[in-house]
Amino acid sequence: MTSRQNRTRDRAERGIPEATVARLPVYLRALHALQDRGVATVSSEELAAAAGVNSAKLRKDLSHLGSYGTRGVGYEVEYLVYQISRELGLTQDWVVAIIGVGNLGRALAGYGGFASRGFRVAGLLDADESVIGQEISGMTVEHIDRLEEIIAERGVSIVVIATPAAAAQTVCDRVVAAGVTSVLNFAPVVLTVPEGVDVRKVDLSIELQILAFHEQRKAGGPDGYDPMAGGVSGNGRASGYVEAVEA
Template structure:
């Protein structure tokens, strides 16, 4: 379930604050969801709560981490070391541990050999070799749109079955390969859509949401 990571983060915040036990009501509001939904989600992992009391924070953190596969380390390769790729490489806090950036790849010869986030950028031609030697299981694509499909196919053929795609294209991959997409301009467009609805939605655009309040 896609909400487990959110619960985990909320639980870790509680843990840092020294909280030992938490009710579904409190955890739900910290995670921004309905309490019944949270209980149903947690009951899917087995029943780790105590009626009349709540959930033991530490135990639940461990159970969710295990369910998410964070008790092992996942090697990640980033293909495309432009602005975004560099930002990801330098973004130290990949949440709680569980992920290790194992390789940076780029097609530009001028980029190859440079050191980014204390890793040497390697040429994309080495993709297959790097996936094998570093046991990469997650591929992150931050290339231009035109190169994304090619890189994805190479990742898949090299044995990577999990891909995080930042390029603005729909990737074609075989069944069994898991692709998640993050698209900044789509997020902005969705915000604009709702903003326009608020403002009247007639396409005139005279009164924007932000202006109504001033």
């Protein structure tokens, strides 16, 4: 069993809800911002405001980590960063491979925040012969034919899929068969994976549709827009939002 799987099992045994796990990176980002400002301690109210949650929810989330703060003082920022980082598995480096180096893949390869958060991009792969051999952010794009070899040789733990939708499932199948159990999917398609494989899907179009829905509500009130304008379905709900939720 890998260290990542051990942590997942330990979280389950301690009863840490998945919703709490999903908020931990948000708290960590807020704490890093406090560190950058030289803040040594922070109250639950201040940290909650920085993270965009209510303070009661934050205190409950952090209690799952065994961190309760000190009355009248709050939380020690540096120690809380360590606690959350340890819980998320960020006290060690995670090796990442990015598959698909179109515009999105290139942007991800050039993102400077990976290294400072415990992630090391060790491979860029693509099937397009015209980009094989190109240098992107100090790395050479390699052919997708070497996928399994690269995963094994470099100890890849997480794969980012930024391919066109038509290729994503095939790529995912190969990645899983090679032993990777964590996938971040940017392709506009739902991937099918076996039990024990974690997939996080990032779909910018859905997020934009949800924001558009809220903009409509703010401008047009609870009853939405005129259906004749094409912005709302027959039941008065924004059609884009319905599609996003049902997806």
